[in-house]
Amino acid sequence: MLQGGNGGRDSFSSKFGVIAAAAGSAIGLGNIWRFPYVAGENGGGAFLLIYLLFVAAIGIPVMMSEFVIGRSAQLNPVGAFKKIAPGKKWHLIGILGVVSAFIILAFYTVVAGWTLEYLVQSVKWMLLSNKIGFSEMDNEAVRGFFSNHYETFVSGIWRPIIWFVVMMFFTGYIVISGVKNGIEKYAKILMPILLVLLLILVIRSVTLDGARDGLVFLFKPDFSTIKEAPVKIIIEALGQAFFSLSIGMGTLITYGSYIRKKENLANTAVSVAVADTFIAVIAGVAIFPAVFAFGIDPGEGPELVYITLPVIFQSMAGGLIWAFMFFLLLCFAAITSTISVLEVIVAYFSEQLNMSRRKATILAMISVGFLGIICTVSSEVFSLFNASPDLMLPLGGFFIVVFIGWFLSKEKSRSELSSNGAYRTRFYRLFMFLVKFVAPLAIAFLFALGVYSKVISLFPGIG
Numbered sequence: 203m204l205q206g207g208n209g210g211r212d213s214f215s216s217k218f219g220v221i222a223a224a225a226g227s228a229i230g231l232g233n234i235w236r237f238p239y240v241a242g243e244n245g246g247g248a249f250l251l252i253y254l255l256f257v258a259a260i261g262i263p264v265m266m267s268e269f270v271i272g273r274s275a276q277l278n279p280v281g282a283f284k285k286i287a288p289g290k291k292w293h294l295i296g297i298l299g300v301v302s303a304f305i306i307l308a309f310y311t312v313v314a315g316w317t318l319e320y321l322v323q324s325v326k327w328m329l330l331s332n333k334i335g336f337s338e339m340d341n342e343a344v345r346g347f348f349s350n351h352y353e354t355f356v357s358g359i360w361r362p363i364i365w366f367v368v369m370m371f372f373t374g375y376i377v378i379s380g381v382k383n384g385i386e387k388y389a390k391i392l393m394p395i396l397l398v399l400l401l402i403l404v405i406r407s408v409t410l411d412g413a414r415d416g417l418v419f420l421f422k423p424d425f426s427t428i429k430e431a432p433v434k435i436i437i438e439a440l441g442q443a444f445f446s447l448s449i450g451m452g453t454l455i456t457y458g459s460y461i462r463k464k465e466n467l468a469n470t471a472v473s474v475a476v477a478d479t480f481i482a483v484i485a486g487v488a489i490f491p492a493v494f495a496f497g498i499d500p501g502e503g504p505e506l507v508y509i510t511l512p513v514i515f516q517s518m519a520g521g522l523i524w525a526f527m528f529f530l531l532l533c534f535a536a537i538t539s540t541i542s543v544l545e546v547i548v549a550y551f552s553e554q555l556n557m558s559r560r561k562a563t564i565l566a567m568i569s570v571g572f573l574g575i576i577c578t579v580s581s582e583v584f585s586l587f588n589a590s591p592d593l594m595l596p597l598g599g600f601f602i603v604v605f606i607g608w609f610l611s612k613e614k615s616r617s618e619l620s621s622n623g624a625y626r627t628r629f630y631r632l633f634m635f636l637v638k639f640v641a642p643l644a645i646a647f648l649f650a651l652g653v654y655s656k657v658i659s660l661f662p663g664i665g
């Protein structure tokens with residue numbers, strides 16, 4: 203995927219390569235694990251509607267801005283700002299991005315490790331399925347079985363650590379090799395298979411008795427749910443949009459720096475955002491009908507997917523084979539995301555601190571390793587890290603759009619978006635309006651509300 207070009211720097215070799223890599227970064231656990239449970243906790247339909255609005259009005263403009271910055275500077279997020287705005291403090295946005303990358307990579311790789319546990323277990327369960335009586339279990343029993351496994355596994359010490367370390371190694375290995383033939387080759391084959399598999403699960407799920415309630419929950423906005431905790435719901439929708447699109451921390455500045463000059467940035471951003479959102483919604487359509495059909499609580503929290511999917515698997519011919527395939531693909535989807543987060547740190551270490559790619563990767567892995575191990579042993583730290591994207595990414599995104607809207611010259615952003623006049627930029631005025639006014643004002647307002655509500659929840663006396 204990355205090839206020579208751009209003055210000796212690596213670059214993506216084709217339009218498809220760019221989209222595969224950026225969509226690979228965007229599509230991951232955020233869509234299949236995080237989206238359904240966050241939507242479930244926040245009332246379903248109304249959350250989805252707000253989420254979609256944020257993706258369109260804020261997410262896509264931020265993504266385009268990141269591509270513009272990355273491609274025009276051809277550097278990591280810190281170096282990019284130093285180059286485009288020398289002598290100013292804008293590069294602190296890059297530093298914030300690198301810090302966010304450490305935090306996100308730590309908890310994300312832990313969850314990615316869970317997929318390995320479930321992958322291995324599903325082989326074991328397949329082999330033992332007669333003994334454990336999987337095909338004869340009723341729904342209640344299947345749920346109990348998986349929920350018990352989830353509890354014992356997640357609260358254990360060694361297994362989560364081991365899977366985390368394994369996942370970290372895979373990620374580091376791919377990043378060290380410069381992302382060349384490995385991940386892109388597999389991502390191109392496996393991501394479409396993941397989509398097909400999800401669609402099969404959707405078909406099974408929506409044909410369950412009682413599925414309708416799940417679809418109503420997901421697609422029919424019930425605004426009375428928002429009244430209960432409006433700030434929380436809106437902030438989490440914004441945070442989830444940033445997290446799912448991989449924006450606000452320089453991942454796409456970094457990937458943008460590998461995009462060739464002739465590629466159309468706006469098209470790429472829209473395709474990636476559409477693909478990412480489609481997969482999240484499809485994951486919701488696979489999960490919620492089953493949640494309602496089997497009487498699971500949609501607000502179950504992080505284990506939602508891990509206890510809902512098995513009941514769907516069990517109601518399908520082939521049972522645990524589906525489980526195996528699903529966790530395998532989920533694991534690949536996670537890796538195409540973890541490498542993009544690690545790449546932010548590695549690009550920073552190697553370009554700004556003059557390290558070899560290898561040394562940079564090893565150093566990053568060791569430091570993230572410490573943080574990740576803390577996440578596996580402390581559920582408080584895990585929850586804190588898992589909640590941090592909700593504020594950190596919008597904060598980064600705010601400065602990114604302000605930079606493009608108010609600092610970078612219009613000629614520069616326009617020529618970057620039009621690839622020096624090769625493409626028409628009919629949307630440019632709309633884009634400018636969004637990055638100048640809509641996105642910064644909306645993010646600033648919501649961020650302030652978010653911080654306020656966090657403070658209130660920590661010190662209830664003030665409110």
Ligand code: PHE
Pocket residue numbers: 227228229230231232233306444445446447448449451453539540542543
């Ligand atoms: N977007 C990824 C997902 O949805 C996670 C991610 C966040 C990747 C931030 C890179 C940067 O799974």
